[in-house]
Amino acid sequence: MREMGDWRKYLMEQLADPENAINYLDVSLEEYQMDGDTDFFLMGLQNVVEAQGGVSTFAERIGLEQEILFELLSNGAAPHIDTFNTIVKAFGGRLSIKPREDGNPTHKH
Numbered sequence: 001m002r003e004m005g006d007w008r009k010y011l012m013e014q015l016a017d018p019e020n021a022i023n024y025l026d027v028s029l030e031e032y033q034m035d036g037d038t039d040f041f042l043m044g045l046q047n048v049v050e051a052q053g054g055v056s057t058f059a060e061r062i063g064l065e066q067e068i069l070f071e072l073l074s075n076g077a078a079p080h081i082d083t084f085n086t087i088v089k090a091f092g093g094r095l096s097i098k099p100r101e102d103g104n105p106t107h108k109h
Contacts, residue, residue, distance in 0.1 A: 015051030018091040024048060025088065038078050045087070046073050062090040 014020045028044030031037065049069070052058045059069040064086060072079050079087075085095050 011047060012051045015048050021048045021051065022088070022091045022093040025091075025093075032078075039076060041078065042073060042076065045079070048087075049073060058090075062086050 015024055025044060025048060028041050032041035049055060049058045052061070055070050055073070056066050059066040062069075064083070068083075072083060081095070088095055
């Protein structure tokens with residue numbers, strides 16, 4: 001069990017850095033887009049928030065009510081895009097859309 005504790009501590013140290021947090025959220029979002037696993041994506045958000053001082057500290061930092069952030073992280077639903085944008089902007093990042101690597105559009109008529 002010590003290894004898991006060491007891994008968690010290491011992850012929190014890494015996610016305390018805004019650039020690492022942005023990259024981690026980007027990977028979480030890519031995974032979500034591939035498999036639709038909202039819980040995995042929310043776990044990524046929870047990890048970032050925890051590494052950034054926890055719900056109350058992070059909510060204050062981004063100008064969001066603590067209850068709203070807590071609900072977002074615990075309700076199992078994907079965050080609204082404006083809330084996610086606020087979180088990403090807190091790290092100096094931005095939301096963007098880019099072509100899929102396989103170049104295969106998945107639209108249906």
